[in-house]
Amino acid sequence: MELDKSLVSGSMAMLVLKLLEDGDKYGYQMIEELRRRSDDTFHLKAGTLYPLLHGLEEKGLVTAYEGEAAAGKPRRYYRLTKRGGAALREKEAAWNDYARAVGRVLEGGACLA
Amino acid sequence: MELDKSLVSGSMAMLVLKLLEDGDKYGYQMIEELRRRSDDTFHLKAGTLYPLLHGLEEKGLVTAYEGEAAAGKPRRYYRLTKRGGAALREKEAAWNDYARAVGRVLEGGACLA
DNA sequence: CCTTTTATATCGGCCGTCTATATATTCAGT
DNA sequence: ACTGAATATATAGACGGCCGATATAAAAGG
Numbered sequence: 554m555e556l557d558k559s560l561v562s563g564s565m566a567m568l569v570l571k572l573l574e575d576g577d578k579y580g581y582q583m584i585e586e587l588r589r590r591s592d593d594t595f596h597l598k599a600g601t602l603y604p605l606l607h608g609l610e611e612k613g614l615v616t617a618y619e620g621e622a623a624a625g626k627p628r629r630y631y632r633l634t635k636r637g638g639a640a641l642r643e644k645e646a647a648w649n650d651y652a653r654a655v656g657r658v659l660e661g662g663a664c665l666a
Numbered sequence: 667m668e669l670d671k672s673l674v675s676g677s678m679a680m681l682v683l684k685l686l687e688d689g690d691k692y693g694y695q696m697i698e699e700l701r702r703r704s705d706d707t708f709h710l711k712a713g714t715l716y717p718l719l720h721g722l723e724e725k726g727l728v729t730a731y732e733g734e735a736a737a738g739k740p741r742r743y744y745r746l747t748k749r750g751g752a753a754l755r756e757k758e759a760a761w762n763d764y765a766r767a768v769g770r771v772l773e774g775g776a777c778l779a
Numbered sequence: 780c781c782t783t784t785t786a787t788a789t790c791g792g793c794c795g796t797c798t799a800t801a802t803a804t805t806c807a808g809t
Numbered sequence: 810a811c812t813g814a815a816t817a818t819a820t821a822g823a824c825g826g827c828c829g830a831t832a833t834a835a836a837a838g839g
Contacts, residue, residue: 594767
């Protein structure tokens with residue numbers, strides 16, 4: 554069974570910002586790194602990532618600049634802004650709250666039986 | 667800051683099924699119990715829950731029956747089916763995979779700096 | 780008597796993600 | 810030299826989950 558896609562919603566922006574915390578990256582690189590760092594759990598699609606990056610740029614959470622390509626098309630690098638870092642910390646806190654609450658519901662259930 | 671809604675997607679069906687693991691429940695009751703068990707993190711809306719329950723019933727994951735109301739309108743109770751229980755276990759496994767992968771991305775980042 | 784609470788239900792819309800498609804370049808195989 | 814795969818970015822259309830607004834209905838409380 555493939556990972557339920559409907560479970561995988563809303564956190565991609567957070568994960569992308571997180572990747573940029575380690576240094577500037579270009580889109581294709583983020584897809585591969587996210588795949589690697591998640592032990593092949595996340596298969597972020599190009600059709601999801603690029604519009605997402607454009608949205609983050611519009612909101613001022615990342616800035617973009619052109620870089621030379623080692624191979625293929627020229628690369629577009631993204632850098633985390635100060636506001637992007639702040640947004641990341643908020644999203645991380647929200648994620649932790651959410652995950653903790655799910656854990657409570659999943660674990661707290663059968664105990665009182 | 668309110669809990670980011672876009673982070674709270676896709677897992678509601680799982681949580682509702684989980685609530686029914688402890689015994690039959692009616693809709694309004696689930697809203698309150700989910701709120702309580704999540705320490706006020708989840709505010710499941712009626713407009714979300716009832717269509718969700720109808721969908722679960724169509725898929726054969728729950729069955730419904732009318733019950734007498736202590737007050738107000740008659741209550742519609744829901745019971746977890748065998749297939750519903752199996753679906754729940756799958757969703758729990760998927761959630762654990764997902765949450766673990768997010769954790770890896772969030773924690774594995776700054777370490778190699 | 781009117782508002783709140785209990786309780787179920789539907790509709791329209793927003794937003795995040797996916798699939799499919801397009802474009803452009805380089806490298807490996809034949 | 811030609812072809813396909815990989816690299817790399819981009820957009821459009823569709824789908825599905827969740828929410829806000831709204832409707833209905835009955836009992837409890839002020």
